[in-house]
Amino acid sequence: MLDRITNILKKIIVGFLMLYGYNLLVPSAAIIPINVITVILLTIFGLPGLIFLIIIKLIVY
Numbered sequence: 001m002l003d004r005i006t007n008i009l010k011k012i013i014v015g016f017l018m019l020y021g022y023n024l025l026v027p028s029a030a031i032i033p034i035n036v037i038t039v040i041l042l043t044i045f046g047l048p049g050l051i052f053l054i055i056i057k058l059i060v061y
Contacts, residue, residue, distance in 0.1 A: 008043075015042030018050055032057055 016039050023031045032038060032053050041049045 011043045012039060015039050015046070015049075018042055018047070022050060022054075029061075030054075030057060 016034065019032060019034050019038060019042055023034070038053060041053065045052070
């Protein structure tokens, strides 16, 4: 049980750091906001989730 909780927390932290790192590297017009929904999306889908968010950001805005 503790291993499962630890694994979920690691995924949340990695998702947050991926989004934070992306926001550091791109210009201010392409920044994806860090909120609960985006972090959960990255926790579940990982790198494909980040690519999806970038595509949605480019299409919508």
